[in-house]
Structures are given as C-alpha cells and as structure tokens.
Amino acid sequence: MATGFFTDTSLCIGCKACEVACKQWNELPSDGFTFTGDSYDNTSELSGTTWRHVAFVEQMSADDAGLHDRWLMSSDVCKHCTNAGCLEACPTGAIIRNEFDSVFIQPDVCNGCGYCVVSCPFGVVDLIEKFDPQGTRYNLASLVEGRREEHQTALQGNGGVAGKCTLCYDRQKLGFVPACAKACPTESIQFGDVDLLRERARKRVETLTARGMNAQLYGADDVGGGVGPLNAFFLLTDRPEAYNLPAQPVLPSTRQPAAYSAAALAALGLAIAGWMIFRHE
C-alpha cells in the first residue's frame, strides 16, 4: 500500500510541533540558534537534519476597502515523488523505494557523493556534513540515562551521508503514524493511504472553494516535468512560489537523452576532424 502525507496548509497554525516531533523521534541534532528575521521562521529550510519545516508567509496589501493581511503557514516535507530525481541519481543504490512506496535513503549504504542533492527538483535532500554534539542537548532521547553515548555514536555513524524525511519508515513498520502527523494538533498533517488522502483532499478543496476561499492542491495529481504525482502533497491557498515550491518542477533524468546525444555528436565530429588531420597520404 502506498502511504503518504496530505498537508492541508489551511489548517496549519504554525506551532512547529511537527518539526520538534520529527527531530525527537529521528534523533536529529539541532541546527543551532539562528535568528533570521523572516517572520517566525528560524528553521529556514529542509536539510539533512531537518525533515519538517514550517514556513510563515506574511502577506499585506492595501486597497480602497482597507488593509488586508494574511498569515499563511505550511509544513514542508520531502515529497516522496512518483519519479524521484534523488533515487534515479543515486549511484550506490542507497536510495530505494520501500514497501510503503516512500523514497528512503539507507544511511549505511550512502557514501555521501552528493549527487542526489543537486538532483532533487524541490531542494529537499542535503548532506549531513558532520555530527554536532551540541545538538543533542535539546534532544529528550539523549537525556535519558545511558542513552547519550549510544545516541552520539549512532549520529556520528551517519555523518557524511545524505539525509531527508524517511516518512518514519521505522514507525510505519511498527504500525505507527509518522511522528509529525501524530504530533500535529490541527490535523493539518494527515497520514494514510495516498489514494484515500487524495479523495479527502479534493473534497476539502470543494468545501473551501464553496466558502469563497482560494484553495488548490499541489502534487495530488501529476506536477508535470516527468515527476508525476507526489506521495506527500499539499493544499495551498496561494500560488506555489509563495511557499517556495516550484510551479514547474522537472525530473532531471528527462534531460539525459539530449545531453548524451550532444556529447556523442561533438565526439563524433572531433573524431572525424582528428582522422582527417592525422591521415597520411
């Protein structure tokens, strides 16, 4: 069965419980304290050690009717694409599609070449540069007596590899809901069978549209460019760019035929030129 996330941003209240639950369950180190000044968003982006990221979009405009302001919040996550750029690019086979149809990086196989990082059209996956021992200070699991050392060893073992959302593969295998969906207090993050989630999402769009809201789904159907539908899709109330999502993503491997044939053509032309230059009468 294909499972996934339906992230309904119209319900998100920006509490970041998903970010915290993800960090805690997956024992991911802190990314340090940065003050960005970008609304309430001090997380900034998904990274090798940040697998949920809540965006805060503040919008203000004025017209004759007065001042309009809107505060959009959205919890971003790996999209678990039908055709995943990272999975296709991985030269070691570390990135696989598991039995839940999620795109999963096997941390013990990955050698940290970084090719998946540049092959993700959504900018999700990144390298975990190295383990930061400071990060464990805020991790509850590491504060449990006797866990600290083991925990640090585990993360050190994962340094130098690529990281991203696993769709809580380990929890799913135990029959649990992923940590972020479990922690979400408003059901903005819904987990389940992707087909059922899509049905629910379409009904939700109808409801919101009937109420006069601008609501659209992102990734419930094919997003184009060869990427296909996303197993983690979103309900947005503004254009994708406002949430830092690409309006037209493209699957990188679709460019390979053109790229290889251009190289072959150049090589053939130069080989002929070389043969003519080196030919002896």
Place this chain on the structure above:
Amino acid sequence: MSDLLEPPGREETQPVPTYYDRPLLKAPAWEWSVVTYLFLGGLMGGLGLIQLLADSSVESERRLKRSARISAFILAAANPAILTSHLGRPERFLHMLRIVKIKSPMSLGVWGLVLYSGAAGANVVRELAVSGVLPRWLRFLAPGFLAPLQAFLGAFIAGYTGVLLSATANPLWSSGKRHIPAAFVCSGLTSACALSTLLSTLEGNHRVTRRLERLEMVAGASELAILAHFEKHAGRYGTPLFTGARGERFRRYTIRIGIIAPMALNLLGSILPLPKPVDAVRGTVASVLTLVGGYILRESMIEAGKASARNPHAAFVQPQ
C-alpha cells in the same frame, strides 16, 4: 538584487512572490576536488582519441602514441582517488560498484572510469612490452581492439562529465543540457592536445606538434561556438555564469586566455616559419594557457551552478 528578483524565461504580469528570497534548491557542496575530477576526466578522455589517431608505423607518432597512453593511464589511476576524496564517506567508494544504473550518470561514469582504466592499463603494458621494458610476449594482453575501445570510453568520460552537470535540477546546468556536455568534450580534447604537445616538446618530438595544434584549433573553435550559443540560449538562467565578476573571470580566463590566445598562437605557428627554439616556447605557452582555461571552465561552471541554485526565481520554472 534587482536581477535576482526577475524571473528567468517567462513574462509575468505581476511580480512572482518569493519566500524571503530564500533558495528553493540546494547548492552542490562540490569543491576543488570535483572541479579537478571533471577537468582530468576531460583530459584523459581526449588522450583516448589521440592514442588512437597516432599511427604507429610512423616513428614520431609512435612516440606520441606512447606518451598519450602513459599519461592517460596515470590520469586514469589518479582520478578515482580524487573522486573518492570528495565523498562524505570515502571508505564507501566501492558501494558505487554494487550496481550499474543506466539512469544515473554518476553510476555510468564510475563504470566508464573503471573500464577506461582497464583498457588504458593494458595499452600501457603493450607500449612497455613493445619498447622492451617488459617481456615482449606480454603484448597479448592488449589486442588491437583496445585502442578504439579506449578512444570510445574516453569520449564517453569526457562527455559524461558534462551530462553529470546538465542532468540535474540546477537551473544553470540544466539550461545547458546540450551545450555543457558538448563543450566539455571539446575542452577535453583541446586539453589533451595541449598536454600531448607539452610532452612531445619535452621529448624533442617536434614533428607531431603541428598536427596536434591543428586538432586543438578545430576543437577550440567548436568549443568557442558552443559556449557563445550557450550564452544566448540560456538567457536569464545563464546570468550566474555570464554576468558580473564571475562572468568577467569566465570570459577572461576561459574564453580569451584559455581558447582564443592559444588558437592565435597556434595559428601563428602554422603560418610563420619560426626558429625551432622560439617555436617550442610558443607551443609551450599555448599549451599551458589551454590547460588553465580548461580548468577554469569547470571551476566557473561549478561555482556559477552554486549561485544559480541560490536564486529561487530560476527554480520556480525549471528548464525543460
């Protein structure tokens, strides 16, 4: 900054919002080791063609063949080490040899490198056996088809270093899906001609340099045309490479110093009957400039790719 706010490649009636101008894509963490890897990949690829072109029945070309094969083999042995050094977990290099993945240029490239090393190694054994350093009977290790095979694999490696960049989500690189691979093939051959000219000059094997320089001019002119077309074709996706300080550096070191200057020097050498020592200096200078230009081509492409990844507008509508 105003440039950053303009969306590339499409007309908008109202400005496209960004998320606090934050990057949408991740920039590659690739540093000098990957630049060197791409450069040496092109170089050894070009040497593959030269060792095939050189005719072993002519003494001067037999020496060229030998120097091309030996230098190609040294590069083929060094390059995997450089590739390994950039990995987050170098001890897991061999994990890349667990599988063959047609859809991953990185996977195919590593296999290309492995096969090339094999062919290049066998061809070097043949050279050493023919020249008497190794027992003559060892020639059987390198049957005749290995020469064209090394040339074919060389062309593949030089081209794949371009495909590796252009088949990613990076807006600059993917906007040059045809240009970058073709330009890297041309640049690989100019570099290989330059290195072979240098080695032949050192050996005192002056008779072959004229031919090498002629081939280098053809490849350099093709590269120039491809890069000029890339600039026009890439449009706003191309700004990180072709404008600003990086654009100036690219034009100065890769285009003017790395392609045009050696072409002019080589042209000069083929029309003016210079005295031998002067001609050797001219050829050496031209070759060094070509090699520097080839390295800066890769370096500019990687660095401009990082800048391209930081511009969210370039990533909203990705090149086809």
